[in-house]
Amino acid sequence: MGDKGDKTRERIRTEAYRLFAEKGFKEVTMTDLCQRTGLSRGGLYRYYSGTADIFAEILSEEYSIHGRMEEGESARAILEDMLRAVREEIMEKELSLSLAIYEYASLGNEELFMRINQRAKDRWSGLIKYGINTGEFKKTDPDQVSELILYYYQGLRMWSRIIPFQEKTAENYVRTVWELLV
């Protein structure tokens, strides 16, 4: 595959991402993607063997980027960053893959999603442990609290696709997490 081919693959993924965010997984067809990308069916199938193929690649991209905890960084600062990111995500209804992920997950791939879930939990509990160590956070059960933070977020994210959210709801989330930890 040449240089142009790579660009095209990427373009396809970008457009697919938008489509999945808009319509979920099941609702997106290769024909939809044709319109968005300007490619023909034949052209598309040269790159991906179907919507599941594309989605799998998007997922693995999405979850391959890790935040890092630098030695010596302030736990509170990291927390603030993470919460800011979460807050922004909740408020932008359009770009959430959550429905698509949910639909895609319901077709199988249990192990993949166990890994994703575990990694997200670990990320939070890692931060919590770190914060407790540095004395910046209260002493709490990292496993318990990280589950709370995570699933609360997932629930929010889910509903934020369905109904319009007020600032207050996102704010409550941030406040709750902060009060629990700090």
Place this chain on the structure above:
Amino acid sequence: MGDKGDKTRERIRTEAYRLFAEKGFKEVTMTDLCQRTGLSRGGLYRYYSGTADIFAEILSEEYSIHGRMEEGESARAILEDMLRAVREEIMEKELSLSLAIYEYASLGNEELFMRINQRAKDRWSGLIKYGINTGEFKKTDPDQVSELILYYYQGLRMWSRIIPFQEKTAENYVRTVWELLV
């Protein structure tokens, strides 16, 4: 419609409920329902005009039953009941409509789901206020805490469809809510 017709309608809904719980909303076809109910396509369409029609009826049934807060009842006892129910729901993967609801909701009906959401919130914040009044609960912000309880639950419910849950996860939920309130 005669007596037999009513029975048939009910049978259809029962089978449809199972199907929706298994496969979500979009994936269920009238043809699927034929196999389950033993009816033919023509027979089915005599009762419902499509899957959305059936689902709407199931939804309205599902959300028409209200728990009641009797005067003089102990807030803690009510809380215990509610948590017990939640706990059971989380552990039984099969019968969750959550994916179906999510998919169905993503097709529109914003107002309906705002009402459902509001009602669920009110139910919790009502209990919290009541508990604070009777002195059984700590003084917290009912709105803030009820959102936490609710979305945490939703997130859990979502993931419990995707990956197998350990007892501990459900337990954490119950414990967290309890510690927050009592």
Place this chain on the structure above:
DNA sequence: TGACAAAAAGACAATGGTGTCGCATAATAA
């Protein structure tokens, strides 16, 4: 420029769903 490979187009049959229609059968009332 011409040859060759990569990229893209679009027609194709196959599949699997939709909702409707006319007819058959079962239940019921006269």
Place this chain on the structure above:
DNA sequence: TTATTATGCGACACCATTGTCTTTTTGTCA
């Protein structure tokens, strides 16, 4: 029994989507 109504059947035409296949266009290098 007979007439009437409720219930159920399955064929039908229609539509969207799928993945494949052949042909055409584009780009690159000798």
